[in-house]
Amino acid sequence: MNEESREITSEEERLALLNILEDVEEERRKAKEERDKTLAIIKNLTDGLLFFDKEERLSLINPQAERLLNVKEKEVVGKTMEELATFEPLKPFIKFLQENRKSLYKKEFQIGEDKFLEVSSVIVVSRGEKIGTLIILHDISREKIIERMKTEFVSISAHQLRTPLSAIKWILKMILDGDLGPLLKTQKEYLEKAYTSNERMINLINDLLNVSRIEEGRFLYRLEPADLRKIIEDILNTYKKEIQKKKLEVSFRKPRKFPSILLDKEKIGIAVQNLIENAIRYTPEKGKIILSLKKKNKEIEFFVKDTGIGIPKEQQARIFSKFFRAKNAVKMEPNGSGLGLFVTKKIIEAHGGKIWFESEEGKGTTFYFTLPLKLLK
Amino acid sequence: MEKRIVLVEDEEIIADLLERKLSEEGYKVFVAKNGEEGLAKIKEIKPDLILLDIVMPKMGGFEVMEELKRDEKLKEIPIIVISNSGQPVELNKAKELGAKDWLIKTEFDPKEVLEKVKKQIGN
Numbered sequence: 001m002n003e004e005s006r007e008i009t010s011e012e013e014r015l016a017l018l019n020i021l022e023d024v025e026e027e028r029r030k031a032k033e034e035r036d037k038t039l040a041i042i043k044n045l046t047d048g049l050l051f052f053d054k055e056e057r058l059s060l061i062n063p064q065a066e067r068l069l070n071v072k073e074k075e076v077v078g079k080t081m082e083e084l085a086t087f088e089p090l091k092p093f094i095k096f097l098q099e100n101r102k103s104l105y106k107k108e109f110q111i112g113e114d115k116f117l118e119v120s121s122v123i124v125v126s127r128g129e130k131i132g133t134l135i136i137l138h139d140i141s142r143e144k145i146i147e148r149m150k151t152e153f154v155s156i157s158a159h160q161l162r163t164p165l166s167a168i169k170w171i172l173k174m175i176l177d178g179d180l181g182p183l184l185k186t187q188k189e190y191l192e193k194a195y196t197s198n199e200r201m202i203n204l205i206n207d208l209l210n211v212s213r214i215e216e217g218r219f220l221y222r223l224e225p226a227d228l229r230k231i232i233e234d235i236l237n238t239y240k241k242e243i244q245k246k247k248l249e250v251s252f253r254k255p256r257k258f259p260s261i262l263l264d265k266e267k268i269g270i271a272v273q274n275l276i277e278n279a280i281r282y283t284p285e286k287g288k289i290i291l292s293l294k295k296k297n298k299e300i301e302f303f304v305k306d307t308g309i310g311i312p313k314e315q316q317a318r319i320f321s322k323f324f325r326a327k328n329a330v331k332m333e334p335n336g337s338g339l340g341l342f343v344t345k346k347i348i349e350a351h352g353g354k355i356w357f358e359s360e361e362g363k364g365t366t367f368y369f370t371l372p373l374k375l376l377k
Numbered sequence: 378m379e380k381r382i383v384l385v386e387d388e389e390i391i392a393d394l395l396e397r398k399l400s401e402e403g404y405k406v407f408v409a410k411n412g413e414e415g416l417a418k419i420k421e422i423k424p425d426l427i428l429l430d431i432v433m434p435k436m437g438g439f440e441v442m443e444e445l446k447r448d449e450k451l452k453e454i455p456i457i458v459i460s461n462s463g464q465p466v467e468l469n470k471a472k473e474l475g476a477k478d479w480l481i482k483t484e485f486d487p488k489e490v491l492e493k494v495k496k497q498i499g500n
Binding site for chain 1: 388390391394397398401461462464465482483486487488
């Protein structure tokens with residue numbers, strides 16, 4: 001029995017072995033086919049790809065990446081990140097990768113006069129083990145150029161609009177001041193309205209200019225030590241009339257001692273003003289507004305809390321977007337550029353701070369921002 | 378003797394309004410429509426004060442200031458810059474070049490300009 005079964009086994013083994021060999025061959029062929037297919041896909045991707053293995057050696061670069069980085073495959077493949085860091089044409093790019101080692105997602109990198117890349121990196125894991133890092137290069141030159149043209153357009157047209165608006169402002173002001181003779185009461189009333197409308201237009205243009213300056217990346221200008229308490233108080237004071245008119249109860253909680261912080265006074269002023277103005281604007285009569293400023297560990301926190309109309313939940317995600325205004329806000333106050341919070345966010349972030357809010361429709365909104373104290377030198 | 382001001386401004390309405398306002402206050406105002414004309418007037422009149430626009434045809438305000446800086450006699454004349462853009466870059470450059478004061482057209486009105494003028498050279 002034993003012998004017989006052994007014989008059958010050995011015959012079966014032989015067949016099985018042959019089968020396996022055949023399967024392996026088939027698998028190898030399939031694997032090669034797969035590999036060729038994958039390579040073809042990688043080579044024909046519209047995005048540039050670079051693959052660094054776990055020893056940080058560049059093991060793959062596709063033609064798009066060669067073109068975007070202006071290098072040849074044979075010059076770079078097989079070299080380590082360290083070696084590439086000294087390879088002249090790639091120096092700035094490798095430096096950029098090394099600086100962003102921790103996380104890299106859709107980060108802009110300018111590689112030439114009019115050449116911009118959006119770079120992302122992905123850690124490639126296979127069977128629970130890191131096998132390398134994939135760098136993805138997306139060419140955004142066209143978008144950047146269009147964006148720049150758009151920004152320039154806004155900037156130029158806004159500048160052009162300022163000149164006639166100044167002229168209107170000055171003329172109205174002189175007439176209102178009685179420089180050109182006495183006015184009738186109704187004439188004065190209407191001219192005052194014209195003056196206010198013109199001021200609104202000037203503000204709108206200023207907002208547009210601020211946006212284009214942000215987009216041109218030349219917004220933060222001069223950092224100097226400043227007392228944020230005073231900035232907030234001064235701005236609050238300019239709203240006395242509106243506050244009285246709407247019978248709002250406004251309080252400002254501030255510490256008696258507060259450090260000077262390095263900031264761009266004018267820009268932080270714009271941010272604070274936008275938040276205070278929104279609170280006043282979108283809080284119905286007899287509402288309450290609380291401003292608070294305090295020092296927390298390594299940062300300062302400021303908030304403006306109101307009992308206003310709130311931001312509808314489904315629109316909260318877009319509240320910091322350019323030109324966006326919540327539906328209930330438009331209903332309450334048709335005039336507004338939808339730029340205030342966008343600009344505010346950029347200002348706070350340019351200072352290394354954070355901005356966020358809590359809001360419930362019909363109950364009120366609180367906008368918070370923090371600024372890091374490490375700015376203090 | 379009445380104080381003399383050279384006003385260099387290409388925007389006709391602004392120039393007109395300022396001339397009027399300043400004349401009413403007893404200043405003698407000389408208007409120039411661009412930097413080149415302005416520079417010539419300044420050299421000729423040697424005024425007590427210069428009101429200077431920045432962006433102008435032919436010669437801009439900054440160039441006028443640079444020219445004046447090179448002249449021993451003229452560089453002492455106080456300058457108030459009238460800026461259209463109000464951009465910090467522009468204002469800072471004006472300060473660097475020695476402007477005594479500045480104002481932004483959309484943020485000021487003729488009355489405030491007058492106050493600034495008075496502050497520099499009195500009535």
